[in-house]
Amino acid sequence: MRKLALLQQVLPGSPRLFSILLALFGAIGFVSLLHAQDDEPRQAARVRISLPIAGSSDVAIQQSIERALQALPDVEPRPVLILELRPGRGGSADDSQFERCLALARFLTSTEMSRVRTVAYLPESVTGHAVLLPLACEQIIMAPDAQLGDAGIKEKSISETMRKAYEEIAGFRNSLPQAIAVAMLDRQEQVFRVNDRQFVSGEKYEELKKAGEVGKSEKIVSAGELAIFTGRDLRLKYQLISHLAESQQQLAQQLEVPDVDLQLDYSLERDWKATQVKLSGAITHNHVQQLMRMIQSEVAHQANLVLIEIDSPGGDPVAVESLMNYLMKQPDEVRTVALVKGKAASNAAIIPFACDEIVVSTDAILGGAGGYQYTEQGTVDVRNFLIQVGEKKQRRWSAWAAMVDPQLEVANYRHKQSGLTALFCQEELQDQIAPELWEQTAVITVPGQPLELTGGQAFDLRLADAIAADATDVARRYGVSGEISQPVRTWAHQLIDALAHPALAWFFLFIGISALIMEMQAPGIGIFGFMSAVCFGFYFWSQFLSGTAGWLEVLLFVGGVGCVAIEIFVLPGFGIFGLGGGAMILASVVLASQTFIWPQTDYQMAQVPYSLANIFIVMAAIAVSLMFAKHIVPHVPYLRDSMLQPPDEEAAEEQHRREMIVDLTHLVGQTGIAQSQLVPGGKAKFGRELVNVTCETGFAPRGAEVIAVEARGNYLLVKPK
Structure with a gap:
C-alpha cells in the first residue's frame, strides 16, 4: 500500500496512467500467484480395485472411492484420484459382471466425481467388462506390456443394451474412441484409422469413403475378433492414452504428484485383526525361524494386520533375506507393517523395506553401523536383492542400500518440471525416465559411513510412511477395534x-x-x-x-x-x-x-x-x-x-572242522577266471569247478585271472595274477 501511495504522489496529474499501471501490476501479481500455485505439487490419492468385479464388490469399491474423495480437498487444480486396476490373487478380470461394472462406471461419470480428475492406471492386463472402468475415467495410463480389451470375451451374444452402455461411457469421457470401445465388446465390429487421428466403425468408414473424406486409412480391428491393445500400442502407435508407467514412481512422475500421496489408505478397507511380533537383539537364523512360525500361527488364526516391531543391531544376512522374502510372500489379504521404535542398525534397517508400510517413531534410529558389516561382494549382492524388493514393493531402493553400503553415495534430487523430490544413487537415477530432468540438491550420505537417519528424518525424506509412538498408534490408523494380540511362547x-x-x-x-x-x-x-x-x-x-x-x-x-x-x-x-x-x-x-x-x-x-x-x-x-x-x-x-562275541578257541576249532567238509586244497596254486567282480567276495572258475572266492587285495574285475593262495573251508583265498 505504501508503494502504491508513493506511485500516486509521483504521478499526481495522471490518474488514467495510474489506473493502467495499477491494473498491470494486479495482472502480474495474479499470474505470479498462479505460478506459485503451480509450483505446489497436485494432491492425489490412489484406490486399488481388485478384479473381477462381481457380487457386491462394486458397492465396496464405491465406498472406498467415496472415502478417498472425503480425504481430498476441494481446490484448484483438481486433485487426482488414481484407480489402480489389478487382477486379484486367484481371480480373472474376464469374470467381471456387466451390471456391476456398468454401475461403477456410471458412478465414475457422475457429478459427484467432477471435483477430481480420475485416472485409470493399468499395471497389468484388464479384460472382460472391467474395461468399462478405464473408459469411465478422464485419463488412462498403462504399463507398456499391459493389455486392454476383449470386453465381450465371456459373452455368447451381445445385446443392444450392452452396446449402448459402452457407447454411453466411452462417449462421456472420450478416453478411447467409441468405435474402439464397441469393438472390444462385439466381434462383428470393424475399426478403421482414418487420416491418422480419426477412429471409426466400418459403417462410418464407408460413409466417409463415399463422401471422399478418406485420404489415408488403416484397418486396425477386423470382423470376427475382439479389439485388444497393449499400452505400448495405445500410446506410441495410436496416441490414444496419455502416458506409460511401469511403477508407482513413474506414475507419480507422469502425473506430477508426490509419490507418497499414492500410498493406499487401508484404514477403512476391511475389518482388521492385528497382531504384534517383536524382532529384538542380534538376528540369527533360529530367531527368524521362530518369528516366522509365530506370524504363520497368527495368520492361521485370522490375523490380517501384522505389526513387526524392530529393535536390532542386525546380524545373519541369510536370515535377514529369508525374513524379507517371507514377508513379501504374504497373501494379499494380510498387511505387514514395520514399526521402528528403537534402533534398526546395519541389515536390520532394510527389513522394513519388505513390508507393506513403514512406520517410525520420531526419535528412532534407522541405519548406521551395527552387528554385521558386508564385504564388497556382499554389498553388491544385497544391492541386487534390494532392487528386486523395490520393484515388487514399488519403492526406491537407493537410501536403503546406503544403510548397509558405506561407499554408496545417495543424494536428494528435485524434478525440474514437476518439483517432485526423490533420493537416488547414480545407478537408480539413470533408470529413471529422462534422468537429465532431475537436479541434485543435497548429498545425504557421508563417505565411508553407512547412512543413518532418525525417524523424523526418514519421514521427511519419504522413506517412512507414517510417524507413530507405538503399536497402538499404528492400530488406530487402521481403525482396529479389538486388542492387538501378541503371540505367547509356549x-x-x-x-x-x-x-x-x-x-x-x-x-x-x-x-x-x-x-x-x-x-x-x-x-x-x-x-x-x-x-x-x-x-x-x-x-x-x-x-x-x-x-x-x-x-x-x-x-x-x-x-x-x-x-x-x-x-x-x-x-x-x-x-x-x-x-x-x-x-x-x-x-x-x-x-x-x-x-x-x-x-x-x-x-x-x-x-x-x-x-x-x-x-x-x-x-x-x-x-x-x-x-x-x-x-x-x-x-x-x-x-x-x-553284542556278537567272537568264538572261543573250542568253538573256532569246531567251526573250522565243519568248514573242512568241503576240501578245496587241491586247487591251491592253480589259476582260475573270475566269473563276477570280486569286491572282495565273488565266484571264480578253476577248470570245471565254480567255487566261492575272496580276493586278497580287496578287488578284482570280472574275467581277471586269479591264483588260489589258500583253501579256507568252502571258499578259496585268491589274488590277481
Whole structure:
C-alpha cells in the first residue's frame, strides 16, 4: 500500500496512467500467484480395485472411492484420484459382471466425481467388462506390456443394451474412441484409422469413403475378433492414452504428484485383526525361524494386520533375506507393517523395506553401523536383492542400500518440471525416465559411513510412511477395534529352541552315530537301534523346525544307512555301497546344519567351520563306539548279551572242522577266471569247478585271472595274477 501511495504522489496529474499501471501490476501479481500455485505439487490419492468385479464388490469399491474423495480437498487444480486396476490373487478380470461394472462406471461419470480428475492406471492386463472402468475415467495410463480389451470375451451374444452402455461411457469421457470401445465388446465390429487421428466403425468408414473424406486409412480391428491393445500400442502407435508407467514412481512422475500421496489408505478397507511380533537383539537364523512360525500361527488364526516391531543391531544376512522374502510372500489379504521404535542398525534397517508400510517413531534410529558389516561382494549382492524388493514393493531402493553400503553415495534430487523430490544413487537415477530432468540438491550420505537417519528424518525424506509412538498408534490408523494380540511362547516353542541349540544337536548326533555303530555289531534290532532312531529323530526334527534341514537331508541319511547295511550284510567287503553310503551320511549331517548347499557369500564361508565340526563329531562317535564295543561292552553284564562275541578257541576249532567238509586244497596254486567282480567276495572258475572266492587285495574285475593262495573251508583265498 505504501508503494502504491508513493506511485500516486509521483504521478499526481495522471490518474488514467495510474489506473493502467495499477491494473498491470494486479495482472502480474495474479499470474505470479498462479505460478506459485503451480509450483505446489497436485494432491492425489490412489484406490486399488481388485478384479473381477462381481457380487457386491462394486458397492465396496464405491465406498472406498467415496472415502478417498472425503480425504481430498476441494481446490484448484483438481486433485487426482488414481484407480489402480489389478487382477486379484486367484481371480480373472474376464469374470467381471456387466451390471456391476456398468454401475461403477456410471458412478465414475457422475457429478459427484467432477471435483477430481480420475485416472485409470493399468499395471497389468484388464479384460472382460472391467474395461468399462478405464473408459469411465478422464485419463488412462498403462504399463507398456499391459493389455486392454476383449470386453465381450465371456459373452455368447451381445445385446443392444450392452452396446449402448459402452457407447454411453466411452462417449462421456472420450478416453478411447467409441468405435474402439464397441469393438472390444462385439466381434462383428470393424475399426478403421482414418487420416491418422480419426477412429471409426466400418459403417462410418464407408460413409466417409463415399463422401471422399478418406485420404489415408488403416484397418486396425477386423470382423470376427475382439479389439485388444497393449499400452505400448495405445500410446506410441495410436496416441490414444496419455502416458506409460511401469511403477508407482513413474506414475507419480507422469502425473506430477508426490509419490507418497499414492500410498493406499487401508484404514477403512476391511475389518482388521492385528497382531504384534517383536524382532529384538542380534538376528540369527533360529530367531527368524521362530518369528516366522509365530506370524504363520497368527495368520492361521485370522490375523490380517501384522505389526513387526524392530529393535536390532542386525546380524545373519541369510536370515535377514529369508525374513524379507517371507514377508513379501504374504497373501494379499494380510498387511505387514514395520514399526521402528528403537534402533534398526546395519541389515536390520532394510527389513522394513519388505513390508507393506513403514512406520517410525520420531526419535528412532534407522541405519548406521551395527552387528554385521558386508564385504564388497556382499554389498553388491544385497544391492541386487534390494532392487528386486523395490520393484515388487514399488519403492526406491537407493537410501536403503546406503544403510548397509558405506561407499554408496545417495543424494536428494528435485524434478525440474514437476518439483517432485526423490533420493537416488547414480545407478537408480539413470533408470529413471529422462534422468537429465532431475537436479541434485543435497548429498545425504557421508563417505565411508553407512547412512543413518532418525525417524523424523526418514519421514521427511519419504522413506517412512507414517510417524507413530507405538503399536497402538499404528492400530488406530487402521481403525482396529479389538486388542492387538501378541503371540505367547509356549512350551512347544521353547522345546524347539532347546532342540535346535548347537550343543544339544551335537549331543544327539554323537549318541545317534555311536548307537548305530553298536547296533550293527549286535544280532537283530535291540536297544542300540532304538537309541539311534530316537537320537537321529530328535536331531533331524530340531534342524527341520529350525529351518536348516529338509526332506533332502533326511532322505540322504536314510539312503546312506541303507547302503552301508547292504555293504555289511549283503555284499561283504568295503566297496561302492560302503563308500557311497558313508558319503551320503556325512553330506546329510553337514547340510542339516546349514541353510546353503555350497558357500557363496562371506557369511556362508564363516559358517563352514561350524558345518565341518559335525564331520569331526561323526568320526569321533565312530571311534568311541568301536572302542566301547571292544573294551567295555564285553564286561557289562546286560550289554554283553546284546553284542556278537567272537568264538572261543573250542568253538573256532569246531567251526573250522565243519568248514573242512568241503576240501578245496587241491586247487591251491592253480589259476582260475573270475566269473563276477570280486569286491572282495565273488565266484571264480578253476577248470570245471565254480567255487566261492575272496580276493586278497580287496578287488578284482570280472574275467581277471586269479591264483588260489589258500583253501579256507568252502571258499578259496585268491589274488590277481
